[in-house]
Amino acid sequence: xxxxxxxxxxxxxxxxxxxxxxxxxxxxxxxxxxxxxxxxxxxxxxxxxxxxxxxxxxxxxxxxxxxxxxxxxxxxxxxxxxxxxxxxxxxxxxxxxxxxxxxxxxxxxxxxxxxxxxxxxxxxxxxxxxxxxxxxxxxxxxxxxxxxxxxxxxxxxxxxxxxxxxxxxxxxxxxxxxxxxxxxxxxxxxxxxxxxxxxxxxxxxxxxxxxxxxxxxxxxxxxxxxxxxxxxxxxxxxxxxxx
Amino acid sequence: xxxxxxxxxxxxxxxxxxxxxxxxxxxxxxxxxxxxxxxxxxxxxxxxxxxxxxxxxxxxxxxxxxxxxxxxxxxxxxxxxxxxxxxxxxxxxxxxxxxxxxxxxxxxxxxxxxxxxxxxxxxxxxxxxxxxxxxxxxxxxxxxxxxxxxxxxxxxxxxxxxxxxxxxxxxxxxxxxxxxxxxxxxxxxxxxxxxxxxxxxxxxxxxxxxxxxxxxxxxxxxxxxxxxxxxxxxxxxxxxxxxxxxxxxxxxxxxxxxxxxxxxxxxxxxxxxxxxxxxxxxxxxxxxxxxxxxxxxxxxxxxxxxxxxxxxxxxxxxxxxxxxxxxxxxxxxxxxxxxxxxxxxxxxxxx
Amino acid sequence: xxxxxxxxxxxxxxxxxxxxxxxxxxxxxxxxxxxxxxxxxxxxxxxxxxxxxxxxxxxxxxxxxxxxxxxxxxxxxxxxxxxxxxxxxxxxxxxxxxxxxxxxxxxxxxxxxxxxxxxxxxxxxxxxxxxxxxxxxxxxxxxxxxxxxxxxxxxxxxxxxxxxxxxxxxxxxxxxxxxx
Numbered sequence: 001x002x003x004x005x006x007x008x009x010x011x012x013x014x015x016x017x018x019x020x021x022x023x024x025x026x027x028x029x030x031x032x033x034x035x036x037x038x039x040x041x042x043x044x045x046x047x048x049x050x051x052x053x054x055x056x057x058x059x060x061x062x063x064x065x066x067x068x069x070x071x072x073x074x075x076x077x078x079x080x081x082x083x084x085x086x087x088x089x090x091x092x093x094x095x096x097x098x099x100x101x102x103x104x105x106x107x108x109x110x111x112x113x114x115x116x117x118x119x120x121x122x123x124x125x126x127x128x129x130x131x132x133x134x135x136x137x138x139x140x141x142x143x144x145x146x147x148x149x150x151x152x153x154x155x156x157x158x159x160x161x162x163x164x165x166x167x168x169x170x171x172x173x174x175x176x177x178x179x180x181x182x183x184x185x186x187x188x189x190x191x192x193x194x195x196x197x198x199x200x201x202x203x204x205x206x207x208x209x210x211x212x213x214x215x216x217x218x219x220x221x222x223x224x225x226x227x228x229x230x231x232x233x234x235x236x237x238x239x240x241x242x243x
Numbered sequence: 244x245x246x247x248x249x250x251x252x253x254x255x256x257x258x259x260x261x262x263x264x265x266x267x268x269x270x271x272x273x274x275x276x277x278x279x280x281x282x283x284x285x286x287x288x289x290x291x292x293x294x295x296x297x298x299x300x301x302x303x304x305x306x307x308x309x310x311x312x313x314x315x316x317x318x319x320x321x322x323x324x325x326x327x328x329x330x331x332x333x334x335x336x337x338x339x340x341x342x343x344x345x346x347x348x349x350x351x352x353x354x355x356x357x358x359x360x361x362x363x364x365x366x367x368x369x370x371x372x373x374x375x376x377x378x379x380x381x382x383x384x385x386x387x388x389x390x391x392x393x394x395x396x397x398x399x400x401x402x403x404x405x406x407x408x409x410x411x412x413x414x415x416x417x418x419x420x421x422x423x424x425x426x427x428x429x430x431x432x433x434x435x436x437x438x439x440x441x442x443x444x445x446x447x448x449x450x451x452x453x454x455x456x457x458x459x460x461x462x463x464x465x466x467x468x469x470x471x472x473x474x475x476x477x478x479x480x481x482x483x484x485x486x487x488x489x490x491x492x493x494x495x496x497x498x499x500x501x502x503x504x505x506x507x508x509x510x511x512x513x514x515x516x517x518x519x520x521x522x523x524x525x526x527x528x529x530x531x532x533x534x535x536x537x538x539x540x541x542x543x544x545x546x547x548x549x550x551x552x553x554x555x556x557x558x559x560x561x562x563x564x565x566x567x568x569x570x571x572x573x574x575x576x577x578x579x580x581x582x583x584x585x586x587x588x589x590x591x592x593x594x
Numbered sequence: 595x596x597x598x599x600x601x602x603x604x605x606x607x608x609x610x611x612x613x614x615x616x617x618x619x620x621x622x623x624x625x626x627x628x629x630x631x632x633x634x635x636x637x638x639x640x641x642x643x644x645x646x647x648x649x650x651x652x653x654x655x656x657x658x659x660x661x662x663x664x665x666x667x668x669x670x671x672x673x674x675x676x677x678x679x680x681x682x683x684x685x686x687x688x689x690x691x692x693x694x695x696x697x698x699x700x701x702x703x704x705x706x707x708x709x710x711x712x713x714x715x716x717x718x719x720x721x722x723x724x725x726x727x728x729x730x731x732x733x734x735x736x737x738x739x740x741x742x743x744x745x746x747x748x749x750x751x752x753x754x755x756x757x758x759x760x761x762x763x764x765x766x767x768x769x770x771x772x773x774x
Contacts, residue, residue, distance in 0.1 A: 012448070045311060045441045048452075057450045063439035065310045066452040068333050071303035074295065078307030078315070079439075081291040082265050086311075086441035104303070107296035247617050247627070273633060356633070384652070417656055418614065418629040420621045499656075506655035584659035 008032035010041065014058045021213035021220025024052060024120065026177045027186070028059055031089070031118055034191045035062070038198055040087045045079050047072045051093035052126040070101020073108035076115045087197060088115040095125045098134040098159045105159070105205075112168035112202035116193045119159065122210040123231060130215030135159075137234055142215070156234050160207045164240040170202040172241040176209035178227040182237075189239070209235055245420040250385045250410065251276035253421055254344060255284065257392040258316055262427040263342070264290035265315040267304035269297060269323060272356040273412040274346035277318040298323040302330030302343075309339040310451040312438030314396050314429075318344035321362050322353060324370075331405060332371030336453035336464070340399035340435075342392070343377075344408045346415040349551075349578045357578020358412030360498060363555035366409050367527040374465055376472050378479060379407045379527040381497035385419040387524075393424045398479065400433070402471055409526060411551065413499040413580065472528070481524035482533055486512065489542050490519025492590060495534070495560045496549040497523045500581060504549055507586035516590065517542075526556070531563035538567035546570040549586060597735055598658045600675050601725075602643035603667025603688070608722035612665070613644035615726055615744055620648045622740040628656035641670055648735065663733070665725050666692065667708075686728055690721070704728060704773045711765050717755065720762035727763040731770020738767060 010032035018024045035044055044062035048054050050069035057064035067075040072090035080088040097105050097119050105117070124142055125131040132142040132149055134157040139148040160174045171193055175186035186208055193204035209231050211223035218226060248256070255277050258266075266281040278294060285292040291308070295301035301317050308315040319327060324345045334341060345366065349359035366379045378398055382388035388410065395406040443449045455461035483501075486508055487493055496504040501522040511518040521537060523530050537543055546564055548557035548571070557572045564570050573589050575581045599616060603609045613629050620627035631644045645658045663684040666672040669692050679685055681700045690709035706728050708721035715724070723745070730741055745759045 012445075042442050042444045045439050047307075054454055057452050061444055061448060063441050063443040063448060064450045064452075065307065065337075065439055066450070066454055067306060068303060068329055071299070071306070071330070074300040074303035075307030075310070077293060077295075077300075078265070078267060078304035078309075078313075079311045081293060081304075082308045082313040082315070083311050083441055088441075103296050104300050107300065111293075244624075245621055247614070247621055247629070386652075412633065413630065413656070416631055416633050418617060419653070419656075420617075420625075420627050502653070503655040503657050509654070580657050582657050582659040583655045 008036050010035040010061050012059055012061045016059060017055055018052065019214045021211060021223055022052075023177045023208075023210040026183060027118065027120060027208050027210065028056070030183070030187045030190050031091070032060065033187070034194050035087070037191065038087070038194055040194075044087045044089070045083065047076055047079075047088070047090040049090070049092040049096040051096050053091050053093060053120065054127070056091050070096050070099070071104055072096065072101065073104040073113070073117065077108055077111070077113050080113060080115045084114070087194065089194070090115065090117045092117065092119055093126070094119070094121045094123065094133045094135040098157045106163070106166070109163045109203050109205070110166050110168040112170065114197055114200055114202050116197050117205040118190065119205055119207040120210045121207050121235065122212040123156075124212050124215045126212050126215055135235070137230060158235060160205070160240050163205065168203055169205065169241055170243060171196050171204035173239045174207040174209065174235060174237050176227055176232065176237055178209070178224045207235070209237070245422055247418050247420055248385065249276055249416065249418050250388060251346065251415040252280045253385050253389050253423070254392050254408070255280040256423060257389040258342065258396070259284055259288055259290070260424050260426045261314070261393045261396045262429045262432050263314045263316050263396060264288065264429065265308045265313045266291070266317065267293050267295050267301040267308070267315070268317050268319065269295050269301050271320045271323045273348060273415050274318050274320050274344065276415065277344060298326035299329065302327040302334070305341050306330055306334055306337070306339060309334065309341045310337065310439050312435045312440050314432065316342040316344065318346070320346045320348045321350050321359070324362060324365065328371035331377070332373050332375060333453050334405050335375035335377070335468070336373065337451050338403040339451070340396070340403050340405070342395045342399055342406050342408065344410065347409065347411045349576060355578045356412065358499065358551060358580060359576065359578060360411055360500065360551040361553070361555065361576065362409065363526065363550070363552060366407055367529065367559070375468060376475075376527050377405045377407045378402065378475055378525070379409055380524060381409045381526045382414065382524070383498055383501045383522065385414065385417060386421045388414060389421055389423065400435070402475065404471065409498070411499050412578070476528040479525055480528050480530045482530035483522040483524060484533070485520040485522065487519035487521060487537060489517055491517040491542060491544040492519070493537060493543055493546050494518065494520045494549055494586070495523070495546055495556070496520065497526060497556065500549050500551055503581055503583055504586055506583035507590075510583060510587050511590060516594070518590065523556075529559045529563065531559070534560065534563035535565060535567070538564040543568055547590070548572050549581065550574045551581065552576060597648040597663070597733070598661045599646045599663045599665065599729075600643060600658060600661040600678075601646070601665040601667070602641065602671030602675055605642040607642070607667045608719070609642040609667060610644050612722040612726055613646050615723075615741070615748060616646050616648070616729070618744040618748065619730070619736040619741050622744060623736050625650060626653050628653040630656045641668070643671065643675075663729065665729065667722070667725070668692065669694070684732065686725055688721070688725070704732065704769065706766070706769060712762055715762035715765055716758035717762070720759050723759050723762040724766035727766020728770040731767035732773055733770070
């Protein structure tokens with residue numbers, strides 16, 4: 001019998017704790033497959049953020065550090081500078097990276113730190129129960145924007161575009177995992193972001209438009225449609241920097 | 244021959260000689276000579292120097308580097324140390340070794356840039372959230388700061404805790420003739436098996452984590468930390484006594500103020516007043532037992548805590564003396580340094 | 595025997611470096627020494643001072659209540675520190691910009707026209723070194739040779755200025771010796 005599908009060896013056997021329909025799992029898989037394909041086993045230090053992905057330290061089959069909210073790029077800087085031959089990645093959510101940790105990501109990118117960032121943008125604070133995020137769409141209802149994100153509540157922060165104004169980063173892309181074709185594109189982008197690190201090209205970040213059916217109060221299918229039809233209008237997919 | 248070095252620079256060089264190969268920091272007076280020195284020195288020894296975008300980032304760079312097994316430090320001064328408190332709490336929770344230098348300036352708020360000892364509470368009682376402590380030293384001279392710094396990384400590794408060197412503007416800015424220790428061969432530093440150095444896979448995978456969502460797991464962590472602090476109290480307490488054997492009035496002071504008090508002891512003795520000095524070298528763990536013993540001596544009549552603050556360490560002195568003898572306080576703030584004559588005059592006036 | 599010296603003047607008069615040269619001299623003579631600068635906003639353009647303590651034993655207080663010696667390079671420094679000098683202490687006055695006489699008769703005073711002497715030595719910037727010469731000549735805290743070595747070391751990267759500094763030091767030294 002031939003093997004047609006196998007779980008990546010860069011994932012542990014711990015069952016993922018994400019909600020049904022959440023796309024964190026897909027992105028974990030893509031990162032793990034990439035690590036395997038670039039032969040990074042036994043040569044990786046990953047960083048888990050504060051947020052839904054905090055438990056990533058249980059899921060990736062490599063050395064992991066769980067760090068303070070938003071500080072992943074700073075921690076990654078410390079790790080990578082002291083271990084330049086290791087593959088270092090930070091896995092962060094929107095609140096982590098584009099709100100409390102804005103300074104950290106901007107400056108790590110500006111310095112052109114040679115590590116990889118995977119940024120999950122699902123436009124909401126998932127773990128704390130669905131509060132407004134820096135990437136929440138205008139008009140989107142959350143537990144702290146019950147009437148829809150409105151005036152004086154901020155506009156969605158387009159972090160990838162922001163970072164693209166800097167000279168430091170090597171590769172910046174926004175992808176989605178809303179359907180199989182986009183998942184394949186996402187995989188390609190994530191792989192490029194890790195290969196850049198292997199080749200010493202410096203800071204690479206992939207923003208992945210993701211779902212949160214639980215806090216969006218949608219079915220998984222509705223959530224995928226929301227990404228496709230609403231989120232991509234505000235957060236257009238594409239490569240924003242590649243050099 | 245001895246070399247003449249500024250406190251800040253001597254501390255940085257001592258760290259390099261102790262095997263520190265990574266420094267992350269952010270400019271703030273009066274400690275700028277430390278990052279400046281490392282920015283020149285680290286490239287010479289193959290070390291890492293990063294000027295971070297903030298104190299918050301700097302301490303988290305320390306977290307990452309320490310977690311991956313590096314000998315690492317940061318330095319700052321009071322307002323910057325406040326910003327580092329989040330990171331320090333995480334470092335304590337993750338049980339990571341590192342060294343933090345605080346060249347204290349007057350506060351609260353932006354305060355001034357002149358010497359102070361007003362961060363004592365923050366340093367020895369926790370500072371950030373959660374039940375934790377650091378091993379805190381209050382060196383009095385540049386030579387002592389160098390010697391303490393040289394040992395600090397080993398202590399941090401041994402207990403897997405942050406070690407804080409609590410200095411003040413004077414210690415950072417003063418130049419003194421010192422002897423520098425030998426350069427440690429970094430190959431001889433014991434490997435940290437717990438560190439996430441990237442080689443872990445499957446069974447050998449290591450995780451550095453401060454999230455303990457199950458109450459019984461968090462309880463265990465807190466108990467383990469408490470045991471660690473007990474062990475510090477047992478093995479790491481350091482202090483100096485100066486002419487206390489027959490002293491009637493015993494000064495308790497640390498850091499720069501302690502050496503100023505020492506001059507005052509001599510002057511008072513010349514005037515026929517039996518003064519002595521008890522100088523805590525470790526501020527946490529605080530040398531409570533030897534102070535208690537002094538308070539039980541028939542000769543000791545009174546204790547006087549002297550600080551560049553409105554009175555912080557004096558609380559630990561009172562706890563240690565436990566009502567056996569009166570404990571008074573004399574302090575100056577705002578960056579105004581206490582002189583030996585100030586102390587002498589205070590004692591004569593109060594007599 | 596401890597020796598405590600306060601050196602004070604305007605920023606730019608070489609106050610801190612004069613203190614450092616004294617400190618280097620102490621090291622060359624195998625003595626303990628502390629050099630404590632005033633630091634703060636006043637560093638830029640305002641007044642500047644430093645405290646140097648020299649001793650055979652480890653230094654206790656680097657902060658000086660009453661110095662054995664005051665080197666006053668400008669008038670505000672004189673006003674600020676004169677009355678803290680110990681009875682029988684020494685006050686070196688930079689006569690070039692301080693016109694007043696010292697209003698104390700219980701201290702030893704030497705008036706030094708540092709600017710003219712420095713100019714004669716070949717460089718106006720050596721005014722502080724003239725004072726170093728006077729101090730050493732008067733008090734004999736270090737040998738003349740040890741300070742000449744210090745000057746050589748301190749200016750090792752600028753060898754051109756060594757001769758005028760040595761000359762300035764020697765001219766000051768002679769004044770110090772004469773006033774013993």
